[in-house]
Amino acid sequence: MSDSFAVAAVTDTLRAILQGEVGRQVPGAVVTARPPDEVTADRPSSALNVFLYRASVDASWRNLDPVGTRPGETGRPALPLVLHYVLTPYASGDAQESTAHRILGAAMVALHDHAELGPEEIRRAAPFSDLHLQPESVRITPVNVSTDDISKLWTAFQSQYRISVAYEARTVLIDSSRPARVPLPVLARGDQDRGPAAAANTAGLLPTLTAVVPEIVRPGGKLTVTGTRFEGRDALLRLTHPLLGGPVDRPAQEADATEATFELPEDLAAGIWSAAVVLTAADGTQQATRALQVGVAPRLTEPLPLTAELGADGSARLEVRCAPPLHPGQRVQLIVGNRPLDPEGAVADTTDRLRFRWRDARPGRHTLRLRVDDVESLPAVGAAGRPEFPTDAAVVVA
Structure with a gap:
């Protein structure tokens, strides 16, 4: 998620992107972020003004559960904002309208090529905010504004009308300042700690992996896997991690047709690992079962x-x-x-x-x-x- 500085971070990132393209296409042009009625006072001879004139709430995100909470936990959902901008070019001199149109075209091309604000662009332009860590991308989309609406907009600005284009930045997710609540987990279910049990015959022609016990284990602990058609083959536990890679292979300590036991490394990193059983036949051919998740506890x-x-x-x-x-x-x-x-x-x-x-x-x-x-x-x-x-x-x- 993002902090409350994310709104300013979007504006600064847009200015940085537009300055790079507009400054290259129209040398000397400067990108500002001021109210339209204040631009003409001391603006440069060539300028593009980026003005945030409205911020609204994204209704679809507002109805979603809080991001990052697990079942049983409570937390406030993020504040999902849609930022509405109007871009206006300014120029001076004999060819001011031609120069203004060149500035406007360069700005529209820049946002067409940057329809999504990249994390590195945000981090460079706005190091004061953690918007670059937001899992949802901020997308820049042009908005069609009717003549009537644009006239009302410039009337509200109390400024003389100039050709402008409107864009929206969606979606900026700002964290709630209220802390989440994480209850203690249940340590036992009933007097004998028994949960629901079900059994079915899923034996087929290929080896299958049906369960990993325990589902969460400490590094160096023992892991027991159950399945079918483990007989007559050397069993190997193959662990992979989406971030740390792998594989980490561990030979079986004990194995029969439906069960095998493995000992995990002492230095195995904490987190969610994928565990699959690799079976090697006498002729050297290997078959791997589907992978199940196993948690390694810190x-x-x-x-x-x-x-x-x-x-x-x-x-x-x-x-x-x-x-x-x-x-x-x-x-x-x-x-x-x-x-x-x-x-x-x-x-x-x-x-x-x-x-x-x-x-x-x-x-x-x-x-x-x-x-x-x-x-x-x-x-x-x-x-x-x-x-x-x-x-x-x-x-x-x-």
Whole structure:
């Protein structure tokens, strides 16, 4: 999503794109962003004015669920804005109309070739905003405005009419300032922790992979896969990651016709991996099953529990260490009680150290969980063999 500076970021990016093309086509031309009634006062001899005259709400995005929330979590949807611009050329001298038309043509070609604002263009033109991190692209589209509407528009500007073109920038998603709520997960379902069970005979001619147990595992843990037609073949677990690549191959420790057990590497990165079983026959031919997802859980490392001091502004700064280390591009959140916190800056290098700022922090002891690419740190196993939240995975705010 984007911050509240995204509106200014769109305007500055448009100015940068238009300045590059208009300045090349009409040397000396300058792109401004001023109200039309103020342009003629001290404008350059050749200029293109970009004026944001209206901002509206995108109704289709307004009705969508909040982006980035999972089932059971609550959050406010983003504010989806459509920005409406009017572009007006100005020129002076004997050939002012010809020069103005050249400026207008160069501007329209520039926006035709930049129908979508690229993240790198936004980052260069507006480093003060995080609009370049928005998952939805900002698209620039020409708008047909009737003669009656354009006349009303210039009347409202209280300025003499000049030839103009209108564009809209859609959609700018601005984050809500209200924090989301992330409840603690359910650790057991019923007295014996039994969920629904179903069985069907799906055996066919080819090997199949039907389940991966557990669905979330720690690095170095054991993974059991079930399926059909594993017999008479060497079983290999092949793990791939959409960001880190792969493959990571692990031989089976135990295997029979319908089940195989594998041990994961200790340094396997946290996140969502795709797991497939590769079976090698005696003649060397290989067959791979379909892939299923398996989550590799991160964990918080020493020193725990954390201690944090409540600042004068009501915030607390937290620094945690994790294992395995995070890799560039991975998404991470620290969940303090029921409040998700984003790190101070994206993960740019491989690191096991993260810093967070908890605004509106509350004194007391709060449970800590680490989420990497939608996979949370696992609870501990208690004395009775039941899961429980680790007592040291917490922060004490004083």
